[in-house]
Amino acid sequence: MNASVLPLANRTPLCYSINSPPFQYHPTIASAYFSSVFTALGLVSNLIAFGVLLKSFWRTHSRSRSFLIFLGGLVVTDAMGLLVTGSIVISFHVTYFNWRRLDPDCHFCNFMGMSMVFYGLCPLLLGAAMATERFIGINRPFARSASLPERRTISMVLTVWLAAGCIAALPLAGVGSYHMQMPGSWCFFNIGSQGSDLAFSLLFSLVGLTSLAVSFLLNTVSVVTLVKVCCGQDRSQRHRDQEVEMMVQLILIMVIASICWCPLLVFIAQTVLSGGPLRIRYLLLWLRFATWNQILDPWVYILCRMAILKRIYPRFHWPGGSAAAAYPSFRHAVRRFTRSSLGSSLGPDEAHKSNVTPPSTLKPCPLHPVAV
Structure with a gap:
């Protein structure tokens, strides 16, 4: 029944105005098995990565801890995102609760929508912040040692969380709106081509794509600088241990984020700009691609470390403790x-x-x- 013909007291809440439960559930579109496996795998991966990071933090020189703090913020964000959103989706698939009875005022739906936006943007913004930290650390090392102590790095992580939280709260202020999404197990902002829904959809997409572009640009400059320092004519410049290792990790994080998130971000922008109908199957497909980012991120640091690589390839001639040792001419x-x-x-x-x-x-x- 259309919400406009209902009495004022029985009007359909905003979050159910487009898709109102109960729905006809299709196990081929969403299943408890998929959600449970992905959530469990992601939580275990991030828990292992957090333990490795914590152990490395206390063994690492203080000037090299800034990057580890950013990685720790990324791991915590990914783990919390999987825990919050995954628990809601799994609970729905197990109990098939009625959203309108459980949440008649849309508070629960708005919370999940904000969580989806917040935990989606945080990894992208943190990736751009880590690229900035590495850019400063490689190109302006002495400025970095004076301007990026551990406390300021923690403040940058908190600032990223605050920025993502402010963007996620915009629909509550009238810029965009959170709605129930098919097949009825989750809430997300309305991907529409009119008014504030258009503005918020483009904002979400452009913030994510801009973060990836900044990461790509700064990481490219940092890699070129490292190559010049190690192999070029200016190889007498300063060089610190673990620079190459950290850059490899950061590049892999950027590549994973680009592969996982670009399809969804481009799909959202293309849908709202074209004015065509939302294709739910593609939305669910690209959303699952984005979920892989939270699972693969922790394994970048778990596996891409010198100690692990030495065990995997023991016959390879590894440098003895410093990247400079790998380049005799540089040494x-x-x-x-x-x-x-x-x-x-x-x-x-x-x-x-x-x-x-x-x-x-x-x-x-x-x-x-x-x-x-």
Whole structure:
């Protein structure tokens, strides 16, 4: 029955104005098995990653902890997103509760819609923040050491959460609206092509795509800088342990987020701009693609670490504790740069000896005269 012909006291709430339960359930579209497996797998993965991150945090030098703090924020966000949204979906598939009886005022539906938007945008925004941190750490290391202490990094993570929360709360202020979605197990913002629904749909899509674009741009510049430092003519510049390892992890996080989220973000923008009807099957398909992001993210750090790679490929010649050790020319260039900074002058014979002497027999050069 149309909501406009109902008495005022019996008007259909806004969140049920498009799709009103009860529905005809189709197990081929949504199933408890799919939701349970994905939720359990994601929670276990993020729990393992959090334990590994916590262990690494206390063993890592203080200047390298900023990246671990961002990763910790990403793991916590992914785990909470799976726990909140997954528990609601699984409960529905197990009990098939009536949303209108349980939530006549749409509070529960609005909460789930906000959770979907919040936990969807947070990983993308955190990826852009991590790319910014790595960009500063590689291209402006001394500015980073002064401007990005651990407390400020934590503040950046909290700022990302606050920004995502503000965007998720916009439908409650009238910009967009949260609605029950088919097949009746979840709530999301209305992907419409009119008024505030159009504005919020484009906002969600553009924020996500912009975050991915920023991550791609900054990560590309950071990779080019690392290649120049390690292999180019300016390879006498500063280099720190674990830079390459962290960049590999960040690039994999960006690639996974792009593969998982771009189809959904582009689908939303294309649907509202074309003005065509919402194709629910494609929406559910791309939403499941996005769910994989929360499952695959933690495994990037669990597997892509030097200690794990040494076990997987023990015959490969791994650098001994520093990325600079993998590039002998870079190591010798740094040594020459250090000696010139100290005012040392070596003769040709001494220079020849220093080049053929094994690194284990070289006396370490004092670094304090060149510290900034």
